[in-house]
Amino acid sequence: MKIATWNVNSLRVRLPHVLDWLSQEQPDILAVQETKTQDADFPANVFADNGYHALFSGQKTYNGVAVFSRNPGSERLTDPDNLDDPQRRILAASYDRFRIINLYVPNGSEVGSEKFAYKMDWLAKISEFIRRELERYPHTIVLGDFNIAPEDADVYDPALWRDKILCSPSERAAFQSLLKAGLHDAFRLFEQPESSFSWWDYRAAGFRRNLGLRIDHILISSALKPYCTACRIDKAPRKLEKPSDHTPVLIELDLK
DNA sequence: ATGGTGGGTAGCCCA
Numbered sequence: 001m002k003i004a005t006w007n008v009n010s011l012r013v014r015l016p017h018v019l020d021w022l023s024q025e026q027p028d029i030l031a032v033q034e035t036k037t038q039d040a041d042f043p044a045n046v047f048a049d050n051g052y053h054a055l056f057s058g059q060k061t062y063n064g065v066a067v068f069s070r071n072p073g074s075e076r077l078t079d080p081d082n083l084d085d086p087q088r089r090i091l092a093a094s095y096d097r098f099r100i101i102n103l104y105v106p107n108g109s110e111v112g113s114e115k116f117a118y119k120m121d122w123l124a125k126i127s128e129f130i131r132r133e134l135e136r137y138p139h140t141i142v143l144g145d146f147n148i149a150p151e152d153a154d155v156y157d158p159a160l161w162r163d164k165i166l167c168s169p170s171e172r173a174a175f176q177s178l179l180k181a182g183l184h185d186a187f188r189l190f191e192q193p194e195s196s197f198s199w200w201d202y203r204a205a206g207f208r209r210n211l212g213l214r215i216d217h218i219l220i221s222s223a224l225k226p227y228c229t230a231c232r233i234d235k236a237p238r239k240l241e242k243p244s245d246h247t248p249v250l251i252e253l254d255l256k
Numbered sequence: 257a258t259g260g261t262g263g264g265t266a267g268c269c270c271a
Contacts, residue, residue, distance in 0.1 A: 009263065009271080010262090010263055010264075012264095013262095013264095060264085061263090061269085062264085062269085062270070062271095107270080107271055109271085201260085202260080202261040203260035203261045204259090205260095206260095206261095245261090
């Protein structure tokens with residue numbers, strides 16, 4: 001079983017890349033972020049034609065999340081009880097053997113800014129929500145664009161990024177607090193190449209020079225951890241013409 | 257040199 005996450009930075013623009021990737025990789029689940037597509041315009045029929053069910057929670061211009069899956073999902077949730085937020089950043093749903101929680105964590109702009117305060121508040125509330133979900137659904141995968149590089153090893157130049165947005169101690173503490181709820185960073189369960197990143201700035205030829213950060217993650221619950229057999233970053237889509245600035249991260253689960 | 261590029265959308269916001 002293959003499960004992936006990808007910030008596509010506009011589903012409309014990236015539709016050919018997403019369809020090609022689904023056809024090549026044949027994942028069971030693909031969670032995407034930054035669809036920038038309101039629900040009325042979501043191209044669900046295109047995915048149905050390609051053998052994928054789609055759940056989505058979108059808005060105009062900004063944000064938006066969706067989950068594509070071979071089998072239909074159920075118990076869709078977009079608005080946790082403790083989070084009153086018009087921004088479409090979360091989509092949870094249950095599949096045959098596990099629950100998926102797809103997150104588009106706020107970027108936060110700059111440490112200390114109003115958007116940073118929103119990010120930290122959002123993270124605290126989502127962390128509490130995830131704690132409750134884990135109690136109800138022990139087999140859970142939390143994945144998405146976390147907009148947090150958890151460790152210096154996840155940053156091309158840790159000195160340059162020290163205390164900066166995506167790398168600040170409070171963001172990293174929020175990430176650790178998520179793990180403490182009973183989740184594991186699948187990427188770090190396996191040996192990985194050095195300088196592995198999931199996002200590269202469009203500016204300053206970031207990808208060509210591998211000036212990236214690992215901010216897209218797949219966290220698996222303790223109950224699922226024994227069944228996770230691999231986790232990797234697929235850099236191929238980032239090499240295409242007009243790519244997203246993020247590239248897919250995926251895990252393999254051997255649930256027997 | 258607080259730059260640079262890209263998406264959505266119509267003069268900017270957001271990443």
